[in-house]
Amino acid sequence: MYSTTIYFQATHITDDMTASDKIELQQAYFAFGKNKLSTEGEQSLDLIAEEMKANSEFKLQINGHNNKMEDEVGMENDYYADMDNKRIASVMEYLEAKGIDKARMMPAAKGAESPNPDISEEDDEDLQMAKDRRVTFKVRP
Numbered sequence: 001m002y003s004t005t006i007y008f009q010a011t012h013i014t015d016d017m018t019a020s021d022k023i024e025l026q027q028a029y030f031a032f033g034k035n036k037l038s039t040e041g042e043q044s045l046d047l048i049a050e051e052m053k054a055n056s057e058f059k060l061q062i063n064g065h066n067n068k069m070e071d072e073v074g075m076e077n078d079y080y081a082d083m084d085n086k087r088i089a090s091v092m093e094y095l096e097a098k099g100i101d102k103a104r105m106m107p108a109a110k111g112a113e114s115p116n117p118d119i120s121e122e123d124d125e126d127l128q129m130a131k132d133r134r135v136t137f138k139v140r141p
Contacts, residue, residue, distance in 0.1 A: 002032040002069070007130040008040045009118065019051045020058070020139035028091060030133045033070060033079065035086040037094060041135075045091060048137060049098035059140040060095075061106045064088035067132035068112045083133070084109040091135050106140065 007029045013022055026048055028041030037045070052058055064084030066074075074081035088107045096102055116131040123131065 002073070003126050003129055004031060005126050005130040006031045006038055007127065007133070008038070011044070013047075019055050023048050023051050023058075023060070023137050023139050026137055028087075028135045029130065030083075030087055030135075032067075032129070032133065033073070033083060035083065035090045037090055042094065045094050046098065049095055049100055052095070052100050052104065057141065059104050059106060060100075061108050061138040061140050062088050062091055063108045063110050063114075063136040063138065064091075065110050065114060065116070065132055065134050065136065066112055067129040069129060070133070071112050082109070084111050087133075087135050 009027065011025045013025070017025075026044035028037060028044055030036070030038075048060070052060060064087045066083040066087070070080055070083045074083065085107070088109065092102065092105050092107065095105065112132065116134060119128050119131050
């Protein structure tokens with residue numbers, strides 16, 4: 001009934017990137033109404049965990065996003081409500097299991113208010129929604 005598309009965007013890490021650049025380049029994408037990490041999402045989080053361990057002064061803002069349809073469906077069905085927060089919780093749990101202290105993570109639920117800047121006019125509606133179901137990261141001092 002709902003989209004089963006999970007978007008994935010390969011990242012290109014270069015030697016001249018800073019640790020915070022490497023972290024902020026990462027994103028984790030999700031299926032509609034889901035907070036389960038994909039293999040690609042786990043790989044992104046593994047890189048983030050490595051960089052966070054190497055840079056103990058970093059704090060990580062974890063931005064959870066969902067799409068407008070999830071907001072609409074969530075108003076009628078609690079299972080779909082607050083997917084942004086559920087995705088943040090999955091990411092934080094994964095990073096904690098990798099040794100990152102919860103005190104270094106700052107959750108920021110964004111809902112559907114910040115569409116993915118990678119959405120293009122050529123993307124069909126399903127792909128646009130898939131690109132919005134994500135968790136993004138910002139390094140804070």
